[in-house]
Amino acid sequence: MKIKAVFTKTVFLFFILLLLGFRPDYGDSIVVGSIGEPRTFIPILASDSASGAICGLVYNGLVKYDKDLKLVGDLAEDWDVSEDGLEIIFHLRKDVRWHDGELFTARDVEFTYQSLIDPDVPTPYSGDFKMVEQFEVIDDHTARVIYKEPFSPGLSSWGMNIMPRHLLEGEDLINTKFSRDPIGTGAYKFKVWKTGERVELVSNHDYFEGRPYINRYIYRIIPDQATLFLELRAEGVDYISLTPLQASRQTTTRFFNENFQKFNFPSFGYTYMGYNLKDPRFQDIRVRQAINYAVDKQEIIRGVLLGLGRASTGPFIPESWAYNKDVKPLEHDPDKARSLLAEAGWKDKDGDGILEKDGMKFSFTIITNQGNEQRKMTIEIMQRRLKEVGIDVKIKIIEWSVFVSEFINKRRFDAVLLGWGLGQDPDMYDIWHSSKTKEGEFNFVSYSNSEIDKLLLDGRQTFDQEKRAKIYHRIHEILYKEQPYLFLYVPDSLPIIHKRFKGIEVGAAGIGHNFIKWNVPKNEQRYIR
Amino acid sequence: MIKYIFRRLIGLIPLLLGITIITFAVIHLAPGKPTDMETQFNPKVSMEARERMMTLYGLDKPIHIQYKDWLIRLLHLDFGISFVDSRPVMKKILERIPVTLGISLASIILILLIGIPIGVSSAVREGGFYDRSMTVFVFIGFAIPTFWLSLILMDLIGVRWGILPVSGIKSLEFEQFGFFEKIFDIARHLVLPVFVSAFGGLAGISRYMRSNMTNVLKQDYIRTARAKGLREKDVIYKHGLKNALLPVVTILGLSVPGLIGGSVIFESIFSIPGMGRLFYESVMTRDYPVIMGVLVIGASLTLLGNLLADVSYAAVDPRIKYE
Numbered sequence: 001m002k003i004k005a006v007f008t009k010t011v012f013l014f015f016i017l018l019l020l021g022f023r024p025d026y027g028d029s030i031v032v033g034s035i036g037e038p039r040t041f042i043p044i045l046a047s048d049s050a051s052g053a054i055c056g057l058v059y060n061g062l063v064k065y066d067k068d069l070k071l072v073g074d075l076a077e078d079w080d081v082s083e084d085g086l087e088i089i090f091h092l093r094k095d096v097r098w099h100d101g102e103l104f105t106a107r108d109v110e111f112t113y114q115s116l117i118d119p120d121v122p123t124p125y126s127g128d129f130k131m132v133e134q135f136e137v138i139d140d141h142t143a144r145v146i147y148k149e150p151f152s153p154g155l156s157s158w159g160m161n162i163m164p165r166h167l168l169e170g171e172d173l174i175n176t177k178f179s180r181d182p183i184g185t186g187a188y189k190f191k192v193w194k195t196g197e198r199v200e201l202v203s204n205h206d207y208f209e210g211r212p213y214i215n216r217y218i219y220r221i222i223p224d225q226a227t228l229f230l231e232l233r234a235e236g237v238d239y240i241s242l243t244p245l246q247a248s249r250q251t252t253t254r255f256f257n258e259n260f261q262k263f264n265f266p267s268f269g270y271t272y273m274g275y276n277l278k279d280p281r282f283q284d285i286r287v288r289q290a291i292n293y294a295v296d297k298q299e300i301i302r303g304v305l306l307g308l309g310r311a312s313t314g315p316f317i318p319e320s321w322a323y324n325k326d327v328k329p330l331e332h333d334p335d336k337a338r339s340l341l342a343e344a345g346w347k348d349k350d351g352d353g354i355l356e357k358d359g360m361k362f363s364f365t366i367i368t369n370q371g372n373e374q375r376k377m378t379i380e381i382m383q384r385r386l387k388e389v390g391i392d393v394k395i396k397i398i399e400w401s402v403f404v405s406e407f408i409n410k411r412r413f414d415a416v417l418l419g420w421g422l423g424q425d426p427d428m429y430d431i432w433h434s435s436k437t438k439e440g441e442f443n444f445v446s447y448s449n450s451e452i453d454k455l456l457l458d459g460r461q462t463f464d465q466e467k468r469a470k471i472y473h474r475i476h477e478i479l480y481k482e483q484p485y486l487f488l489y490v491p492d493s494l495p496i497i498h499k500r501f502k503g504i505e506v507g508a509a510g511i512g513h514n515f516i517k518w519n520v521p522k523n524e525q526r527y528i529r
Numbered sequence: 530m531i532k533y534i535f536r537r538l539i540g541l542i543p544l545l546l547g548i549t550i551i552t553f554a555v556i557h558l559a560p561g562k563p564t565d566m567e568t569q570f571n572p573k574v575s576m577e578a579r580e581r582m583m584t585l586y587g588l589d590k591p592i593h594i595q596y597k598d599w600l601i602r603l604l605h606l607d608f609g610i611s612f613v614d615s616r617p618v619m620k621k622i623l624e625r626i627p628v629t630l631g632i633s634l635a636s637i638i639l640i641l642l643i644g645i646p647i648g649v650s651s652a653v654r655e656g657g658f659y660d661r662s663m664t665v666f667v668f669i670g671f672a673i674p675t676f677w678l679s680l681i682l683m684d685l686i687g688v689r690w691g692i693l694p695v696s697g698i699k700s701l702e703f704e705q706f707g708f709f710e711k712i713f714d715i716a717r718h719l720v721l722p723v724f725v726s727a728f729g730g731l732a733g734i735s736r737y738m739r740s741n742m743t744n745v746l747k748q749d750y751i752r753t754a755r756a757k758g759l760r761e762k763d764v765i766y767k768h769g770l771k772n773a774l775l776p777v778v779t780i781l782g783l784s785v786p787g788l789i790g791g792s793v794i795f796e797s798i799f800s801i802p803g804m805g806r807l808f809y810e811s812v813m814t815r816d817y818p819v820i821m822g823v824l825v826i827g828a829s830l831t832l833l834g835n836l837l838a839d840v841s842y843a844a845v846d847p848r849i850k851y852e
Contacts (some may be wrong), residue, residue: 031701037810122582174585195624196802197697218701222800226680227696234688234695252687401561457629527701 024503024519029216029527033228035239037221038199040192041182042173043161044116044123050219054199057217057515059161059184062090062109065424067507067514070322070465071156075104075185081463085150090158092141096208098164101190106143110135111165121173128157150461152468153427187212187516188196196221213503213519215294216527235259238498247494248306260496265506266319267493270312271378271419272485274365274445278415281362288483290340294389295382296332301489304377308494314476315420315428319508321465322426324473327480329487337389348390363392364414369403375417378488409439411446424509426472429456432479447484500524533851534840541832548828549603549821553596556820562588563612585613590741599821608825609818613811618822621807626696629791629803632722635786636839639727640734645777647731648738648768655743663735671732679725679798684723694718696800726792737780741773748772775846782838788832 034048043055062076073079076090098105115121116129131154134146147154163185171178182190187209188201201217220237222228226279229246231237233255242251242262251262275282282288297311313330316322346355355362366382368375376397383393398407407413420431430436433456434448452475459471480487493510499522504511520526550707561588583589587598602609608618647667651660692699698718706714745751746769754768755761791805804823811819843849 119581120585122585175610179615194802195621196806197699197800198701220697220800221802222696223797223806224800226676227683227798227800230680230688234691236695236697278556399560405560436584523578 009345022406024517025522025525026211026213027215027522027528028500028520028525029218029353030498030501030518031218031220031236031238033222033231033240035221035223035225035228037195037223038219038255040179041193042176042179043163044112044121044125045173045179047124049124050221053220054190054201055161055182055184056186056512057188057201058182058186058188058190059163060096061159061161062092063156063159065509065513066157067315067505067509069424069508071159074159076158077163079155079412085152085461085463086147088147088155088158089138090145091180093208094141094381096185097206098166098185099165099183099204100164102164102166103140104162104164104185105140106137107140108162108165109143110137111160111169112160115163115168115173116160123202125157125160128154144265149159152460152463153425155463156423156425159489171292182280190216193214207516210514211515214501226261232496235325235498238501239495242494242496244304244306244308244491244494247496248296249310251496256496258397259499261499261501261504262494262496263504263506264308264492264494265510266317267491268309268317268423268510269419269421270315270490271375271488271506272312273382273488274418274485275483276411276413276415277446277448277484278411279364281364282415284344285482286340286344287346288486290337290344290389291339291386291484292330292392292459292483293333294337294391295385295488296490297329298332299385300378300381303381304374305489305491308493309489309491312490313480315422315431315479315485316426316472316476317422317424317508318490320424320426321469322472322476324476326473327476332385334385336390341389341391346390352518353387353390354392362390363394365394366417367396367398367403368417369400370397371400374491375419379417405486408415408444411444416444424516426468427456429460432456432475432484445484449478452478500526530843530851534836535588536587537836537839541836544832545825549600549789549825550596552824552828553599553821554592556815556817557592557595559815561815562819599818603825610818611811611819613819618818621819622822623827625791625802625804625807626789628801629789629796629805631799632719632726632803633788633791635719635723636727636730637722637781637788640730641726645679645774647735649742649765649773651735651739652746652773653765662738667732667735670728670730670818673729675725675729675792676794676798677748678728679721679795682721682725684796688771693720696798700837714808722795722801726795734777734780737777738773741776742769745773751769775842778841778845779838782834782841785837786827787836789830790827803840 032053032291034050034053036048038046038051038054039048040046040051041055041058043059046052046055060074061072062074063079064074066072075093075096078091079094081087085114090109092104092106092109098104113129113132113135116123116126117132120268131147131149131151132145133148136144136146138144145154145158162185166176167183168176173179180193184190185208187204187206187207191200191202193199198221199219201219203212203215205211220231222237223233225243228237228240229250232240247262247264251260256262275288277283287296289510301307301309301311310318312318313329316324323344341355342355345357347357348355350356368379376395379393379395383395386393406417431442432447432452433443434450434453437446437448455471455475459468459475462468462471479485497504501518503514503517503522505514505517507513562583580589587595590598599609606619608622608750610616611618611621647663651663654660683695686693694717698715700706700718703711703714747764750827751764751768754764759768789804791808793805793809795801795804796805797809807819808823809821810816839851843851
């Protein structure tokens with residue numbers, strides 16, 4: 001009896017100690033090193049990744065993506081979508097205050113929406129909000145959005161950071177001082193921006209999801225890759241993104257193993273070769289499939305990414321619900337490629353190793369933009385593999401703005417090597433729909449497939465994630481079979497972070513999703529004040 | 530003299546105008562638009578949004594109208610608003626100047642302090658072992674790529690030995706420091722950049738100095754001075770050096786624009802927020818107002834520097850007179 005009591009007590013005590021011991025400590029700073037300088041902290045005008053990174057900590061949207069890329073509430077506690085999908089009602093949190101103490105209300109959301117559709121505001125994000133027919137404030141914490149037609153990507157577009165009406169109403173968003181001194185609702189408050197040096201944020205003790213453990217967030221701007229890496233070695237920065245070379249060769253020393261933790265997970269983007277489908281040679285699906293067999297994707301990943309990536313089979317984030325895991329990348333099979341080409345009428349009659357059809361040699365040029373070494377190397381590796389099956393490939397590298405305005409927009413290319421970055425929502429109407437082929441639009445390969453057109457539309461009008469997943473899985477399957485793009489690879493994101501930071505969790509969304517839970521135990525803290 | 534300066538200043542105006550016309554045209558003719566960088570290849574950005582931005586920046590007007598607008602603003606000393614972050618161009622430039630100017634001045638002083646003695650002592654020992662090894666030394670400095678030397682020094686001194694900071698101009702805790710700590714902190718950060726830029730510039734001054742000095746030392750008045758029985762020290766420093774320094778004045782005048790020009794490579798590597806980086810970044814983003822602002826200031830300083838060189842030449846050399 002007595003023994004049991006002691007035992008219970010011990011267990012209880014142990015449990016208390018465990019709880020105390022596991023409560024993370026507050027304090028310390030994280031120094032993030034980056035090449036890019038932010039431009040503005042007006043979220044609806046910020047289109048570069050540096051501004052986006054800071055805005056993401058200072059502001060909140062109504063919704064956000066969690067670590068599994070599922071849409072969850074942020075400033076909105078909850079929302080209802082009407083049966084016909086035309087109406088969304090957002091129920092906002094009632095306990096949120098701006099960094100200056102004002103209460104956050106639906107008026108702020110309304111103000112942000114109006115700024116987004118204001119013709120005098122040069123925002124790149126107006127597209128999704130143009131689909132809104134009406135925005136109504138029902139009360140301080142409820143807002144109703146009515147769409148012209150059912151538009152499921154619309155829901156995720158409300159992840160747009162909300163701006164404070166009481167500070168910005170009547171201000172000229174382009175010239176306001178606010179763009180360098182923002183007030184948000186987010187986990188961190190803006191402190192200072194020294195142009196060309198750093199941006200400094202401090203934690204918001206009253207944050208509605210709880211006070212972040214790390215006190216200061218310092219974004220250091222170091223415009224040179226080599227210097228950035230030296231600063232990492234000198235422990236002048238805590239967190240940078242590595243290149244594949246740095247990740248696989250230069251950070252394997254004892255110093256790095258003892259002081260840093262490395263992560264790798266698929267990035268939100270993929271590299272592909274797009275065919276000009278107006279070109280009769282590429283209109284034959286067998287030719288495109290043959291090229292898919294002839295190119296060894298694993299070899300490219302080994303050579304270009306030093307193994308830090310994966311073969312891509314479709315235009316979705318590999319860990320997301322939209323990605324069809326049943327679509328497997330084809331094996332490298334030059335024999336199959338040859339027989340498919342022969343079937344399509346391409347034969348080597350004069351014995352020079354290059355295939356011909358109707359007296360024309362199979363020779364085409366892949367163009368890509370200047371300044372991206374990975375793309376150049378990718379084409380070089382493909383060039384050799386395609387030579388093996390009798391296709392001659394030439395390479396042309398062109399300065400970015402000429403590349404886009406003179407070659408892509410005017411459709412003056414055989415094939416083009418490029419990459420797409422991916423948003424969390426899988427809607428890609430603008431890239432694949434057959435109506436989006438005008439100059440300056442994004443279906444520049446001129447792909448047209450009535451089933452895809454219909455599925456893209458269905459995908460936009462379906463709100464249920466399971467049903468949407470089915471639609472996008474089908475799109476994925478068709479695109480891989482039809483090969484309007486030769487899908488090549490998804491490079492890994494390669495962040496490296498100082499070992500003193502604990503609580504980092506890798507999910508489909510990467511590592512940033514639980515930043516406010518990152519912490520440093522008291523005895524390891526470096527920046528103490 | 531004053532009349533001369535006045536006449537020269539008047540003459541600068543059409544010259545400056547010509548420079549602005551040509552640069553304005555060249556910049557606008559280069560492929561690419563300011564709106565490209567933000568909006569191109571982002572499927573979320575509609576055609577309409579892109580056109581809206583063009584109108585907002587006034588880029589839809591014909592180029593001569595754009596130039597006229599720009600020029601009228603310039604006459605009011607308004608360089609316009611940056612396309613990138615909507616801040617006044619003047620403000621962007623002014624916040625960069627102190628750092629670049631500070632580093633340039635420090636490195637010019639260092640170059641003069643080391644370069645002139647090297648030049649003089651080499652000239653005195655012309656053709657000897659000392660002269661030749663100095664030649665090799667300064668040319669190594671001239672030939673070594675800045676970025677390479679910088680990275681090696683950063684790796685050795687900053688990372689391996691941990692004596693000096695790797696990059697930047699201030700520590701993260703700068704704001705908490707006392708006055709002397711602040712000065713010490715900035716000084717520590719500037720040691721490597723100033724050293725690297727001075728090392729590269731040594732060759733110029735020391736070689737000029739050497740060749741001037743060897744010429745001067747062959748002059749008759751030097752022989753006279755020696756014949757008078759003056760001490761060798763007086764011959765070299767009083768009679769020789771004074772005369773040999775005259776052309777250096779010109780070089781200093783010509784280096785005025787370089788003082789605020791800065792260098793892209795160097796500022797990027799040491800991550801110093803200076804003028805070189807501002808200019809480079811604005812070219813890459815086609816930020817026309819900033820590019821034009823930097824160029825106009827640069828051109829004005831070049832022209833003024835030339836004038837200054839001419840005037841100061843007359844001041845130090847009694848043989849030269851302007852009517």
